[in-house]
Amino acid sequence: MFPRRPLGIPSVSEAGNRRGSRAWDESDVRIRPNKKGTRPRTKNRPAYDDAVTGRIVTVDRGRYTAVVDEDTADERLIVAARARELRRSAVVAGDLVALVGDLSGGPDSLARLVRVEERRTVLRRSADDSDPIERVVVANADQLVIVVAAANPEPRTGFIDRALVAAYDAGIAPLLCITKADIRDPAELLANYEHLDLRVIISGTATDTAGIEATSDDGASARLSHPAVDALRQELDGQVSVLLGHSGVGKSTMVNALTGSTRATGGVNAVTGRGRHTSSSAIALKAADSSPGTWIIDTPGIRSFGLAHVEADRILSAFPDLEPGTERCERGCKHDDRAVDCGLDGWVAEGSAGESGPVRLASLRRLLSAGMSEARAQAMDVKELGTQ
Known part of the structure; x- marks a missing residue:
């Protein structure tokens, strides 16, 4: 016996008669559209061969x-x-x-x-030495021009060391450019790098009688001498070069001289001794009167250059004058301030790294200590225990 149909609900035949002679079928069912779309998903992406x-x-x-x-x-x-x-x-x-x-x-x-497209080189940095997030600065650069002033603002060997480490890690050739040498002799600064295979260009020496003027707000010279500009133009010819430096060192003035652009220039704050930011984003510019493929990438003035992404052994490779001394170290030596019986101490003490060896070793250990967070140090300890 079939169940009795509830009152008020028409049968299929009655519904069909009300709508005409046609009975219900699947076309009468209403389906709400999918908000995310109805196209089937696929992992096949267009090749864009005509790009x-x-x-x-x-x-x-x-x-x-x-x-x-x-x-x-x-x-x-x-x-x-x-x-x-x-x-x-x-x-x-x-x-x-x-x-x-x-x-x-x-x-x-x-x-x-x-x-x-696949990158040939990548220059990276982190916000600080405890930040694990890498930030890509520029791609496909051939060389890194580290721009510092002999004075005003004061040169910082720590910044130069960090830039050198980043360049060596990225496979980019470094070049050191020192401006405002008419204010202070950069000989003491250069003594820290005399054992490195590092190209150096100095601008504004006492013998320079003419140049490209860029006077700071406080009246201090930021002149770029013509010989220095010519030497730079020769070094950068046919290369993709990225300029890196603190604000106020004359970097934008240098870019203008090499490219003919009109990038804003600024001076140094008389209170803080730091430069004022004049560039807000990286920009690639073609060098004037140069071979095809000559590009200069100007970066914003930076005040920190973290190396959290660089491993300790790669930092050490940026100090070829010290690296041979590690052969005397015991297995697992981290070469930092906490290292016991580190072979680098004897290597420097006997003068194998030259007169600037102590300064260079101190700089290396500053980098190793700054870039070695507790979590990272523990991870290295675990890795070493697993190989013993």
Whole structure:
């Protein structure tokens, strides 16, 4: 016996008669649309074989300016937005990228950045030595120009050492440029690096009678001598170079002299002794009167250069005058201030690292101690115990 139909609910046949002669079927069922879309998901991404390669010259609030058809009659700048699948990927000045869409470079045109090509070199830093997050500064650079002033602001060997470590770690050739040598003789500063294979250019010596003036707000000289600019232009020719330095050392003035641009310049705060920031983002500029492929990347003036991403043995490789002394160390020696019977102490004491050996060893140990957080030190201890 079939169950009795509740009162008020029509049968299928009655419903069909009310709607006409047709009975109910699956087409009468209403399905709410999926808010996330109804297209099936796929891991297959477009190859973008027709994409055009461009070089990123600057990044500004989610918009990427790139140069395409470089060193040809059709060379132009285009603005691009990053494709959705690249939102978690860092794109920085110097990157070579694949671009599709509107590549005309006209007003209000917008291309799409769909791929970041493999990088030859990557210059990284962290916010400080305890920050595990790496920050890419620039990509595909051939050399790092470390710009410091002989005085005003005071040169800091710690900053130079950190920049050297970052350059060696990235496989980038370092070059040290010292400005404002007319204020103070940089000989004492250079003594710390006499045992390194480090190229040095000095600007503003007492024998320089003419140069490119860039007087600071407090009246201190920031002159770049013509011989120094010519030497720099020769060293940078045909290379992608990134300039790194504190604010107020004359870096932007140097960029203007080499590229013909008009980057803002600034002086040094008379109270803090620190430079004023004049650059807010990295930008790649073509060097004037140079070979094709000569790019200068100007970076914002920085006050910290963390090395949390660099391993201790790679930091040591940046001190080739000290590294041979580690052969005398016992297994597991960390070579820092807490190391017992470290072979570096005897190596320096006998003069094998030269007169600046003690200063260089102190600089190395500052880096090792600063970059070695407790968690990282414990991880290294565990790793060493596992190999014994």
